[in-house]
Amino acid sequence: MFVLPGEPLEPATLPSHSTIPLKLGPGLLHIPPNTITPTVAGLLRTDKRKNAVWVEFNGGRYVPTTGDLVIATIQRSSVDVFYASISDYTPNATLPQLSFEGATKKTRPQLAFGALVYSRVSLANKHMDPELECVSSSTGKSEGLGPLTGGLVFNISLGMSRRLMLAKPGEQGGLVILDELGEQGAAFEIAVGRNGRVWVDSKSLKGTLAIGKAIQDIDEKSLKVDEQKKLARKVAREI
């Protein structure tokens, strides 16, 4: 169901559950006591099992939220903190030098300008600059986070990065490109940041460029499943 900002929502459109309270996701605002209105234009989605409701929208501006995985670019380093850019239109986020796996005061990671880091947003609110971390604060292990060496980074829309990060991109987001490329035999590594960035690394530069361009094409031209399969075959031939 397509909604516009400020539209009143009928209670019938919202899911109800006997035990779990209703959870509001992004794009919705609760005005006490009884009003729930969307704040963005998009498709209203519900999940009956988790009793959650949210709006799916393709915005242009990434707003950092705690817990998001992002690809950040190191701009400079200071005494005990790196300043990393997560989007062109926001101030730099801070990334403590000790929040990497196995980092101590004597052994800090050496990251130069332009280095890419796969990190999680640890603090984000409207009053302060965001903070990142490359290690899980509870376990102390990196769990896939940390510097990304080699490869290239490509810019994609926020909606595309969300589709790529779904648990089942084929079923839920209509994205089969990654599975198809794997089936065709292409070998590559990929990391997706919720801030609209995707990092690709392959054996050859040509392969990296082809895969990255393919993802950008699907994003810009909104290719359907069969068109994605055709594109995957073409890319796999080139590599």
Place this chain on the structure above:
Amino acid sequence: MSTTIAVPGQLLGATTDFLPGPGTHIHASSIHASILGPISRTVPPKPAGPSKRLTKITKATPEPLPTISIDRDISEGHGQGKREIIPEVSSVVLCKVTRITPRQANVNILVVGESVLDGDWQGLIRVQDVRATEKDKVKIFESFRPGDVVRAAVISLGDQSNYYLSTARNNLGVIMATSESGNAMYPVSWKEYRDPETGANEWRKVAKPF
């Protein structure tokens, strides 16, 4: 006594003739004015003359020097003889938070003691001065937000732009806070405020009300 106005840096007298008072400083053994204002000289009481004894003549006590100072005189509308109040060390002030960063909170000092301030005084509360215990675990975002009214104590006159303040006592901290939804909140414990309309709790370093 004539009240001439001195400008900052103006030579007032030699250190051999006067003692420096508030509003002045010594530079190369002469006293200069530090601020703009009228010069005032205090006439010290004349010491008692040397006591005369039949068998001994005692030396005269050296005459104390007059003190020269510049009055912090504000406009006539504030009444005669009223001095401008400025924050001093260990005075309790009320201030409003303007900006927070992970290491400090910047504030505008509004009230010193009982008097509302005239000028624009800035202060900052460093992260290690927010609480008395567990100073390294303090998070500014869970202690202050922009727009909060805070009672703090001045710990240092600081540098050119900021006083340094502290809220490390039970009766210091946030006294008025607004929630993210825009409603005034009431305190529920030493670290939480509650919004009566939405029921949401927000973290603050709360000042004990009594």
